[in-house]
Amino acid sequence: MGSTQPLFAFLLLLLLLTLLQATTPVASAPPSPNVLLPRCKATCGGTSIPYPFGIGHGCFRDGFEVTCEVVNAIPRAFLGGSERNITVNNISLPQGQASMLNDIAWICFNSTGGVVADQISSFNLSGLPFRVSNTSNKFTTLGCNVLGYLLGGDNDTLGTGCASFCFGGAKIASGSCSGTGCCETTVPEKLDYFTAGLTYFDNISSYTDYSPCSYAFIADRDWFYFNKSDLRNHTFRDKYKDGVPLVLDWVAGNQTCKEAKRNLSSYACRSINSKCFDSTSLHGYICNCSTGFQGNPYLQDGCKDIDECSLPTQYPCNGTCSNTAGNYSCSCPKGQSSKDPKSEPCVRDHGIPTSTKIVIGSCVGVVSFITCIFCIILTFQRRKLLREKDKFFHQNGGLRLYEEIRSKQIDTVKIYTKEDIEKATVNFDKSRELGRGGHGTVYKGNLDDGREVAIKRSKVVTEDQSEEFVREMIILSQINHKNIVRLLGCCLEVEIPMLVYEFIPNGTLFEFIHDNDGKLIPLTIRLRIARESAEALAYLHSSASPPIVHGDVKSLNILLGHNYVPKVSDFGASRMMSIDETQFITMVQGTLGYLDPEYLLVRQLITKSDVYSFGVVLVELITRKKAIYYDGSSQGKALAFSFVEAMKDSRLEEILDDQIMGKENMNVIQEIADLAKECLNMKGDERPTMREVADKLHMLGGFLQVSSTHHAPEECEALLGESSMSSTLDSVGYHSLENKVGFDVKAGR
Numbered sequence: 071m072g073s074t075q076p077l078f079a080f081l082l083l084l085l086l087l088t089l090l091q092a093t094t095p096v097a098s099a100p101p102s103p104n105v106l107l108p109r110c111k112a113t114c115g116g117t118s119i120p121y122p123f124g125i126g127h128g129c130f131r132d133g134f135e136v137t138c139e140v141v142n143a144i145p146r147a148f149l150g151g152s153e154r155n156i157t158v159n160n161i162s163l164p165q166g167q168a169s170m171l172n173d174i175a176w177i178c179f180n181s182t183g184g185v186v187a188d189q190i191s192s193f194n195l196s197g198l199p200f201r202v203s204n205t206s207n208k209f210t211t212l213g214c215n216v217l218g219y220l221l222g223g224d225n226d227t228l229g230t231g232c233a234s235f236c237f238g239g240a241k242i243a244s245g246s247c248s249g250t251g252c253c254e255t256t257v258p259e260k261l262d263y264f265t266a267g268l269t270y271f272d273n274i275s276s277y278t279d280y281s282p283c284s285y286a287f288i289a290d291r292d293w294f295y296f297n298k299s300d301l302r303n304h305t306f307r308d309k310y311k312d313g314v315p316l317v318l319d320w321v322a323g324n325q326t327c328k329e330a331k332r333n334l335s336s337y338a339c340r341s342i343n344s345k346c347f348d349s350t351s352l353h354g355y356i357c358n359c360s361t362g363f364q365g366n367p368y369l370q371d372g373c374k375d376i377d378e379c380s381l382p383t384q385y386p387c388n389g390t391c392s393n394t395a396g397n398y399s400c401s402c403p404k405g406q407s408s409k410d411p412k413s414e415p416c417v418r419d420h421g422i423p424t425s426t427k428i429v430i431g432s433c434v435g436v437v438s439f440i441t442c443i444f445c446i447i448l449t450f451q452r453r454k455l456l457r458e459k460d461k462f463f464h465q466n467g468g469l470r471l472y473e474e475i476r477s478k479q480i481d482t483v484k485i486y487t488k489e490d491i492e493k494a495t496v497n498f499d500k501s502r503e504l505g506r507g508g509h510g511t512v513y514k515g516n517l518d519d520g521r522e523v524a525i526k527r528s529k530v531v532t533e534d535q536s537e538e539f540v541r542e543m544i545i546l547s548q549i550n551h552k553n554i555v556r557l558l559g560c561c562l563e564v565e566i567p568m569l570v571y572e573f574i575p576n577g578t579l580f581e582f583i584h585d586n587d588g589k590l591i592p593l594t595i596r597l598r599i600a601r602e603s604a605e606a607l608a609y610l611h612s613s614a615s616p617p618i619v620h621g622d623v624k625s626l627n628i629l630l631g632h633n634y635v636p637k638v639s640d641f642g643a644s645r646m647m648s649i650d651e652t653q654f655i656t657m658v659q660g661t662l663g664y665l666d667p668e669y670l671l672v673r674q675l676i677t678k679s680d681v682y683s684f685g686v687v688l689v690e691l692i693t694r695k696k697a698i699y700y701d702g703s704s705q706g707k708a709l710a711f712s713f714v715e716a717m718k719d720s721r722l723e724e725i726l727d728d729q730i731m732g733k734e735n736m737n738v739i740q741e742i743a744d745l746a747k748e749c750l751n752m753k754g755d756e757r758p759t760m761r762e763v764a765d766k767l768h769m770l771g772g773f774l775q776v777s778s779t780h781h782a783p784e785e786c787e788a789l790l791g792e793s794s795m796s797s798t799l800d801s802v803g804y805h806s807l808e809n810k811v812g813f814d815v816k817a818g819r
Contacts, residue, residue, distance in 0.1 A: 110818040114138035115145030116639055117158055122338065122368045123226055131322065131338065131368070133199045146422040150198055154662060158313055163366060166320055166349060166356035167203060168331040175266040177216070178304065183275030190267040191287065199320055201352055202261035206317035208291040211253045212300060213284025215270060215275035219252070220288070221265030230255055234284070236277045251281070252296040257288055260352065264288070269564050283307065284287040289314040321354025322368065330355055341365070343373040343396070348412070362396030409773035429533030482557035484570075491515070491561045491568055495525055498704045500749075508537040514573065522573040523558060528566055543569075548639060550612060553606035555629065555639040558640045579603075579687070580625035584632070596691045597771050599636045600742075604764035605627050607684060611760050619675055623683035624664045624697070625690055663697025663708060668754045678754035681763065687748025688711045692742055693789075717747050740772045 082730030085271035108726035110129035112119060114136070124130030125138050125147075136158060137148045147168065157171040177188035195201065202222075211218030221229045232253040237241065266286045269484040280299040293315050300306045322338035323330050327346035330337050339346045339357035339579040344367030346355050359365055359373035366372030378385035379399035385391075387400035389411040402416035420431075443493050494515030495502050504512045546557045561568040580598065583591070610618040620632055620641065621628075626641045660669075664686045686697050689709055698706045714726045722743055723731065730739060745766050751757045758766070 080554075083295055085704070085819065098409065111138065114147035114158075117147045118161065119147060119158070120163055120366055120368075121372075123158075123161055123189050126708050133197075134320075149200075154194060156193070156195075157313060158462070163368070164358050165433065167206065168200070168251050168320060169290065169315045170318055170625045172316035173313050174307060174310055175218070176283055176285045176307050177213075177268045178283040179232055179269070179270075179274060179278045181275070181278055181808075183278055186617045188206055188268070190263045190265055193263065193288075193316070195262040198262075199324065199354070200262070200263065200318045201259075201320075202257055202263070202288065203319040204257045204293075205261045205351065205352060206290060206319075207257050208254045208294070209257050209266075209286070209288050210247065210294060211268070211284070211286045212296070212306070213268070213270075213746075214251065214301070215274050216282040217271070218266065218284075218286030220257070221271065222258065222261045222265055228258040228264075230258060232286075242301070244297045245295065247296050251298060251301055261305075272333065284522045287314050287790040288316055290317050295807075297591075299650045311491050319349070319351045321349045321352050322807075323357055327355045329547070338365050339372040340370045341367045342370075343367075343375075346401060360396060385412075387412055397783045398675060399680075432678070442799050451598055457660065483543065483557060486559050486561045486568075486570060488561060488563050490517070491525055491564075491570075493518075515570070522575075524571045524573045525571045526571065528568065544737065549610075549618075551606055553602045553636055553638060554609070555637045571639070574629040574631050574639075575636075576782050578627040579630060579636065582630055583690055583695055590729055591694075593735050594771075594774060596730070596741070597738070597767065597774060599628075599630070599634060600688055600691055601686070601764060601767035601771055603636045603638060604684060604760055607680055608760035608764045610638075611680070618685075619677055620680050621675060622660050622664075623680050625687050628687070661697070663710070664755070667752055675761065676754060681749050681757045681760055682754070683761070684763065685746045685757075686710050686744040688742065688749065692727060692739060693725050693798070694729075697726070709784060713743075714747060714750055717743060722752045732778055735774070738770050738772075738777070741770050745770075 086098065109126070110789055111125045114125060115138070119125055119136050119138075121129070121135050122131030124134065125136050135153050138145055139148060139152050139725065140146075140153070148154065148160050149156040149168075151432040159169040161168045171349065172193055173189075173191040175189060175191040178186050181187050193202070209218070209220050209230060209232055211232040215234075217231055217233045219229065219231045232255045233249065234251060234253040235249060238464060246252065247254040249299055266288065268286050269607065270284070272719045286301075288708045305694070312326055318622075323336065326348050330346065331587055337353075341357075341359065341363075343360045343363040344357050345360050346357055348355050348721055357367035361365050362376055362378075363373040364376050365374045375393070375395055377386070377393050379391035379393045382391075385398060387398070388408065389400050392399045392401070401812050402411050402413045405419055407419050408414045408415040408416045411460045471596070490492045492498070494517055495513045495587065498513060498768055504514050504524060506512075510526050513525045513527065515523045515525045543557070548767055549557070553662075556572045558570065558572060561570070561571045607620060607623065609621060618641070620638065622640060625637075629639050660683075664683040666682040668682075669675060669679045686709060689695075690697065693709070693713070695709050695712075697709050700706055713725060716722055724748060726739065745758075745763065748756075748758050
């Protein structure tokens with residue numbers, strides 16, 4: 071080091087050190103044995119070494135190894151081996167801290183300001199679960215016109231500096247480290263490696279007689295007290311040649327308590343009477359004994375009960391003390407009393423004064439009177455609530471439904487109470503809401519038997535609709551089809567009746583087609599979804615008694631279970647009819663883009679109305695366009711109209727989804743397109759039935775399967791004559807009925 075240094079260079083170095091910022095990850099601590107062997111040493115040279123620290127194989131938790139070696143005839147404990155030269159001074163388990171000896175950096179000058187000797191100080195904790203505590207330590211510089219610097223972290227990216235000056239005439243006072251003769255500053259967070267050193271300013275020679283040596287070090291902030299006599303001789307470094315106390319923070323594991331408890335084999339808090347605490351200084355956790363216990367929480371039987379009765383100065387008791395596990399009790403002898411014998415002495419009882427008895431009696435009487443009034447009000451409110459529930463139950467057709475269930479011996483539907491539904495939905499918590507639509511709101515629920523269900527809270531049902539509601543409940547409860555969402559029960563003792571369905575977890579067909587970020591959907595899966603959905607609608611039209619018209623067929627009302635098994639849902643717009651019955655509707659219900667044009671004109675709901683809506687779904691599957699879509703303009707287009715026009719103009723390939731445009735698929739796609747066009751016929755009488763649609767899709771599915779597997783035209787042609795095809799399906803639950811939109815044409819809604 072030269073005799074002089076430009077002042078501006080050191081000021082620039084100080085500025086750079088202040089601006090440098092970075093972070094250093096905490097080293098992880100793998101699991102280790104949790105019991106000490108009898109041979110394990112508990113001390114080294116008078117220093118206690120408690121577990122998880124330990125000396126020798128099997129005596130420490132990984133990362134906490136301590137070696138005990140004799141240095142200058144004195145046993146010394148070293149953290150992580152003597153080669154690291156980190157001397158253990160003291161270990162505190164409750165605070166998760168340890169005190170180590172840290173060498174000081176120093177520099178000494180001759181009378182002309184020349185350097186006669188110097189030393190830097192390094193400290194390396196890399197790979198260990200320890201960090202220099204930034205709250206318990208200070209970086210200190212002693213001397214005149216010197217700059218102490220501290221570099222650390224990865225690639226020395228963490229740093230700080232502290233300059234100490236001795237201005238002419240300035241008085242240096244012991245105890246003050248404000249920059250005159252002594253300077254101190256904070257330590258960067260989470261240091262695992264640092265180097266401390268000193269540099270000096272040009273006019274150092276003016277003060278070499280007063281301060282021949284200067285020092286820089288990190289030390290415990292509560293340990294160091296500045297004495298100006300430390301500047302006037304060379305004895306400071308000799309006094310602390312073994313180092314100054316440095317406080318380290320440590321953690322037993324680099325996880326949070328919640329994460330650590332998931333793996334009990336590596337969890338460090340072994341004592342049954344211990345608690346885990348997330349470290350406030352590092353990422354990780356430490357262990358402490360529970361209140362009323364003391365010892366080592368890292369050992370299985372390490373936390374022992376404190377006998378508070380044997381420590382009266384710490385745990386006072388002015389009566390009879392009794393020790394309990396983790397606590398103690400204190401009571402007065404018979405004939406004496408105290409408000410709190412732990413803090414106040416026991417005094418002899420003199421009986422209760424008459425005035426006090428009168429006051430107590432009056433208070434008891436008033437409390438009894440208020441209690442009686444409260445019980446009467448509570449009983450009245452309970453009876454009123456029961457009457458209200460009974461009223462709603464009758465109003466919603468509960469007795470009619472109960473009679474039907476008993477007479478027809480229906481065991482697939484259950485009548486739930488209001489309390490059952492509120493408990494299942496956590497009182498209709500907003501987070502349980504799955505979707506809102508034109509026919510109500512749907513919530514996810516969990517029944518007491520563990521089943522997940524979807525609970526539909528319908529809109530208001532008037533008294534004249536209760537008979538129809540009961541009839542729908544009876545018929546829907548008897549529907550048993552693998553591709554129709556199953557009705558499990560209802561709740562009628564509320565103003566607005568609620569339906570309970572099975573829960574399907576994997577979303578709607580609408581989401582699968584349109585909200586899938588262009589994910590590949592093979593034609594085979596699209597065709598199978600279409601076929602199984604068509605079979606469900608065909609079942610409603612032809613196998614249910616009486617036949618059921620769904621009335622709101624759309625991709626949002628087709629849910630998908632495991633393996634994309636479709637389930638037709640939401641019968642809020644459905645109608646039941648006799649074979650010769652005609653349904654005339656005063657208010658049109660349905661969803662724009664899917665509504666049958668003939669239904670809009672004549673207000674007559676028939677099974678062919680479902681066929682038209684299904685045709686729109688079929689076009690959605692092969693085009694991946696929405697029923698009302700936007701094609702580069704602000705005005706929406708009807709998918710059904712665009713599709714029919716494309717078919718007429720032989721422009722089918724322009725509107726199809728590119729993912730299914732392979733040559734081997736075009737014959738099948740053309741057949742599907744022709745079928746969709748038939749379904750979208752403006753005249754209901756000229757549309758196929760849902761049974762015919764399902765059979766045609768069944769046949770096309772078989773053709774596509776043989777074509778894609780064998781590429782054998784002869785087999786494909788033969789298969790086109792078949793009318794059945796096997797398909798393996800999984801049984802699934804229910805999902806949200808989202809965005810069920812009621813559409814009133816007259817009102818423009």
